[in-house]
Amino acid sequence: MDRSLPVWVLAAVALVVLMALPLGWLAYVSVSGVEGATLAHYRRVFTDPPLQKALWNTVVLAFWVGLASLLLGAPMAWLTARTDLPGTRLIRGLILASFVTPPFLGAFAWVMLAGPNAGLLNKIYRSLTGADEPLVNVFSMPGLIFVVSIYTFPYVFIMIANTLELIASDLEEAASILGAGRLRVALTVTLPMVLPAIASGFILAVLQALALFGSPAILALPAGFHTITTQIWAMFQYPPKVEMAAAFSVPLFLATALLLLLQKRLLGRRGYATVGGKGGQRRRLPLGPWRWPALAGCLAVMACSIFLPYAILAKAAAARAWAQPLTLDNLTLGNLALTFGHDGTRAAIWNTLELGVMTACVGAGLAALLAYTANRRLIPGHQFLAFLTLAPVAIPGIVLAVALFVAYTRPPLMLYGSLWILFVAYLTKELPVGYSQSDATFKGIHPELEEAGRILGAGRLRVLAEITAPLARSGIIATWCFVFIGVIRELSASIILFTPNTKVLSVVIFDLKEEGQFGAIAVLGIFMLAMTFAVVVAMQKLLGRDFVSVKE
């Protein structure tokens, strides 16, 4: 028997426990009543008017976010990928930045920018026009849709830009030679080829909006409406209605699973790589006089998601009163002192870092083992392994948190109250990202490289350590970074699972928000962003001077 077998089996078993235990409990609790099994919770979920309203709000939010993300992401993807737009690199960098910006920080910044009365933009608007009514009101459904969309459109952008990059110009030129005009080419050749990417980008954006907790909590609650996620969270208030929360999680879970299935079918089994006219030249369409207006348009979007929010955060961090002009009088280091002088905050920073590093290490390791096992077909049922690892994509953070809370506040595993429950939550939540990343890594390493080692006398584990691991190094580091970034910004699961001893940065920010401590939030938010960008830059550096050339 292969001596390495226990390693693969163990990784698979860990995965099954990680997934099956909480989801099993979630299902169980959602149908358990005082007198045995009951469907009463489900009945209430679908008949209680406030809950119905929350469901409907979520549908409205998700749909419009999907659409708005498409309207922002698709043109920008086309402009950066296929035209001679100036500053493409800059735009891409900015989009990456908005991609890694925690949405709740953005939402928070937009409260300061577009609160109907004190919001900076509205103030400027009023002083310019003398109008009474605000220009924009961020505490409203349209406001929420806008703020969510400007941090969600990168999903659409990445999806479509990647596809466009794969379409060789000859495909389009073939159509031009046959006499089709520029617009016709776009509509009849380019569009159909990117249609799957467009549709799946839309679905991705919808999924993001469905699962989001922070932004609705910051923008919808003051406006007096709930979404599914904020409603689930409210159900945890005393007296907690865990059964209701579990029952309410199920529609969210099902909707997510359904959308993912749809996306998979849209992309087809071979994914969007099928459009690849391999090695084909890509010529950029000259925009002519439209170059600068197009650039201005892109920058306007980035102003909404990056420039304005970051600027107002910086201002709030340095100001006594964020709504007043930043005069010398109004400047202070007090926010810094209040933030970092507080033991609780310092503990939370440590907790966050500890969890980030721990989850990233274990997550990257486990994802690598699982991806390796599945890629090299090391155990029977390896196809199932991939499915199971990717399954948490279908579990919104707050649902996962409810499931974990139910599963780990009772024997056999009492994890609630320790960092471990957060660790498990993060690990589960980040596994799909880690897995996809690792999967791509191992797909890029030719199995013959390992076989060459085997036949010369090295055992499987030795080959893994001496040949595969060094080759997969940069891929694994990238996985590590992705997981780390995901963890330090996580809010929707943490908000349910933390205890005072195990607070994390995002929860502290959320707590501060409830108290209206704008300055401290801004300081912590900037700190969080700095941490994120440090990791992103380090990752790009590492991947940039990658010495492993992957053979095609």
Add this chain to the structure above:
Amino acid sequence: MPGVRLEGLTKRYGDVAAVDGLDLHVQPGELVSLLGPSGCGKTTTLRLVAGFLRPEAGEIHVGERCLSSVTAVVPPERRRMAMIFQSYALWPHMTVAQNVGYGLRFRAGTSKADRQARVTEMLRVVQLAGYESRYPGELSGGQQQRVAVARALVVEPEILLLDEPLSNLDANLREEMRFEIRRLHETFGITTLYVTHDQAEAMVISDRVAVLHRGRVAQVGSAEDLFQRPRTRFVAEFVGRTNLLDGVAAAADVVARGSLRLRVAAGGFAPGSDVVLSIRPHQIELLAPDGSAPAGHNVLDGTVERVSYLGDALDYQIRVSGSDVVLRVTAPPPARCHPGERARVAVAPESCVPLSGAQEE
């Protein structure tokens, strides 16, 4: 130096049998090529021998050791083999010396100094002395190939496996490397299995060639055997170009198709049975329209349909009078007849080779 025996070897992928009851004996010190088109099972066979795959039936023996059977498979690392891969599979994160020396670390009783000496020596043999500290990415294709060869040979394996090692090289280099591999084989005398789809390569390199078809050995023999005496339609078609002629036995040593009759040296047919003949194009002699052939040769008259100039040869297509048969004939330049002209050809009875497996497509 042990030999290799494959007996009844079977490997399935789903419902498809990639290798289907394959038998093959390789003598100690012999170099045998597995030749066949893609999908014939040659690479699967090689990977079964290497121990990367577990057979569903059959056994693999090296000398007295049974390495693979349905119940037990010795893992690759304990088979004392070496393998050269189509992609070379050089480790990009190791230097040339580290690549070549890797396998020596698992050979008991080799000291570090000893290892270094052997690596240096082997690199000299493959003409890469001085390249020790280069990385594979810094070498040309041919040099990478040599590193792969050195890495396999330095461990002095009992069995050497090569999986289309030359298919990534350009044509000139490939030809050069054929002789190089043959030279190394003659130097080291390691029992070798060599997978290729290129018949010229197989013929140059091997002691014997096993032609694989649908997961089985269709025929095994020396290059000349296969060429002169193909046993099946598949082998005849796959090894070199040939004229295939479906006919009926008119007598024990005569095959007929319409009015066309050919005497066959290796006769013994039951009259009335179906026979397929293979006639190599260069074994057909082109005569003058009224020329005469040696006694006993089959003489056929026909019309030239097409002549193609191939540089070192001319390829004629000649329609035989009174039949639907078009024969291809190869002859050295200059052209002796032109399209539309009448022509006469002669074929020795020995050159008409009857094939078995007439029912095969």
Add this chain to the structure above:
Amino acid sequence: MGIRCRRLSALVCALALLTGPASAQDARLEAARKEGKVVWYTSLALSSAEKVARLFEAAYPGIKVEVQRTGSQRILQRVMQELQANLKIVDVIHTSDAGHYVLLKEKKLLLKYTPAGVDAFPPGFKDRDGYYYGLRATVNVIAYNTKLVPASEAPRTWKDLLDPKWRGKLVTAHPGYSGVTATHVLALVHLYGWDYFRQLAQNRLMLVQSAVDPSGVVASGERPVAVNGGDYTFYQVKKKGNPVEMVYPREGVPLVVSPTAIAAGAPHPNAARLFTDFTFSREIQQVLADTEGLYTGHPGVTYPADKPKLGELKLLQVDAEELEKRNEEIKTRFVEFFGA
């Protein structure tokens, strides 16, 4: 705040030394030192809570105070969740919802302890069974931004807030988060019935969570008028120079007494007792009154001249047990009217 804070802590240090602990107290101090810290779940505004904690740490070096500040209802939620998971984390529980203590007492989650010096406190600050005592008090007031609302137009009564001219200009804290607000809602329900809130909701209020938050919202001008919130939070914001003014409506102001108690399962019971005594000392009660603008039950405390005395106000009082019983009703109806 640096210098002033340091001077204060020096003062407290000196006092703690001067009063000269007897030997029984010595033993208790020793035990508390061994425990090393006290975990304080508090709904006191973060900066105020931090100040009290630092003063305690200065007075008793070696014993740390871990401040976990969040809304009253969140504190109860955490306490109950931790109970369910059998976690013992909290030592001292301090919220602004007196109803919580009725519940916690009933569930036997409190340790019976009478802090030194509370005998002289008025009855409204004391549990008759001796489990919890009012650490501080505040009243709910109306507040407005003086830059946006001239004093002549500012609302004077709770009923004034129903005027449609305030549509889109009001902010309220949430009874589902804040005990101060839950108390406020119940008091006004006594006064005017639920109909008052039904009408108030017509004015499209901005909802924030903490009773601390309306002060910030009004100060920033996001909404010019707050319909509730502890007067001490507005007082502090005003002290910092923000254009905020308070209105103490003549119908009466809901009094919120915020009790404190020691958890039955406190992991640091001695430090908890020491800390509780400390917070009820005249010095700390005076700090709460002076720098935080809070009211207290301590008879020896003096109040800033620019704040009305408790005795001058018409107080609307709420029974703790009723607050506990109607907790769910308050939250549900509030959500019904205000949406979330």
